[in-house]
Amino acid sequence: MFRRLPESDTATLRFKIDGRPATGRAGESVAAAMLAAGVVTCRTTPIGGQKRAPYCLMGVCFECLVTIDGIGNRQACLIPLTEGMDIRSQDGARDMAGEPVTEAAP
């Protein structure tokens, strides 16, 4: 559905989306890389269970939440893709049970 611009020729990055291997380009956001990889639905809503996809692509709408490297509710449109990222679409509310505990800022 989405195609990269022909002039996008930055380094290729490998990542995983819902366990499947995929490739993106350095400089892309996680949302752009997911969309280019054909994954449109990135999550379901916590209360209504409705499907959601990245929408504003500029950090405002919070529709693009995904789980990245085990941490839920991350804004895919604001996070640059990095080599080896494990990206998962998110089913409902963020589940902190399996997450590594983040250090509190001092």
Place this chain on the structure above:
Amino acid sequence: MKHEADITVIGGGLVGTAIAFGLAQDGARVMMLDEGDIARRASRANFALVWVQAKGIGMPEYATWSKVSADGWAEFAEMLADVSDIDVAFERPGGFMMCLSEAEMEARVRGMKVLQAQPGAPLYPYEILDHAQTKKRMPAIGPDVVGSVYCDLDGHVNSLRLFRALHVAIARLGVSYRPEHAVEAIVPEKDGFRIRGPWGEVATGRVVIAAGLDNARLAPMVGLLAPVVPSKGQIIVTEKAARFLDYPVSTVRQTDEGGVMVGDSQEDLGFDTQVTYPVISLMAQRAVRMFPALAGLNVVRTWSASRVMSPDGFPIYEQSRQFPGAFVATCHSGVTLAAAHALRLAIYIQDGRLPEQMACFSARRLNVPQAA
């Protein structure tokens, strides 16, 4: 004088709507005069606890009144759901007060003892738990939690839905709701009251003043006193997460929809409430020490709002001696007390007299000169 309503309630916050709900259930012809949507309303900004433990030091009757309300809350929630078709998510698993130091622990335990040593105070059970005992029930606590006090009378609701349910319910019960009808003056007349504002005036048989902070101005117009002042409270709300807190804590609770609220409970001993950035960060730090997993959650909103506070912190309920038929009702825990307001206070107002055991809530107590 032709009355447009038997009883007019001034103010459509939690206190006014709960009373109107009780009155309308009881068959009264009720009108409600309220301000518009941008009005200051504690009812839209609160922490949503239905809380009993530790309340009532200095007035044991208030401890009893809070317990009566919490005991009636399940029935109240059911009545509300029947009329409004809105489930306010009332839960009563009991609540914790978490202590982060030995000194806090001692202060909490002392507080409970002082409370229950008062003659007439309700002797409900509570448990003093150490770290390990607390952890058993709330596995999410961090190592800084020294212990807690647990009381099975405490609970919480979805407060925004409560506010909405009350408004839907009173509309369905035929209460004539008039928004954008700020009251400027109440004028006692021979057989009732005339209520005026920039919108015009209405004549009513009786009047209930439940206008939050404006009670201070309105009550004296009918010979009553309600010297309430704003007391700032602040709240932090996080993104929604899968349930990991099964019980409300006096300053941290996870809502039925998954968001975590952090508040600066008034009941929190020795916790000064001011609207300052350091307070918000202190609230967040304390919450994270209680539940380390919170550190990873994103905050989506913070806000501050004014509690409606009487000089001694206790409710004021009174009928005017000079102008019978005029009542005032005000308190700082309108969520907790909503059930008592709907199921009890409304009936007393309907009957035209507050029973003897309510006399302690008269504002006349505030005129007694205090010993220095």
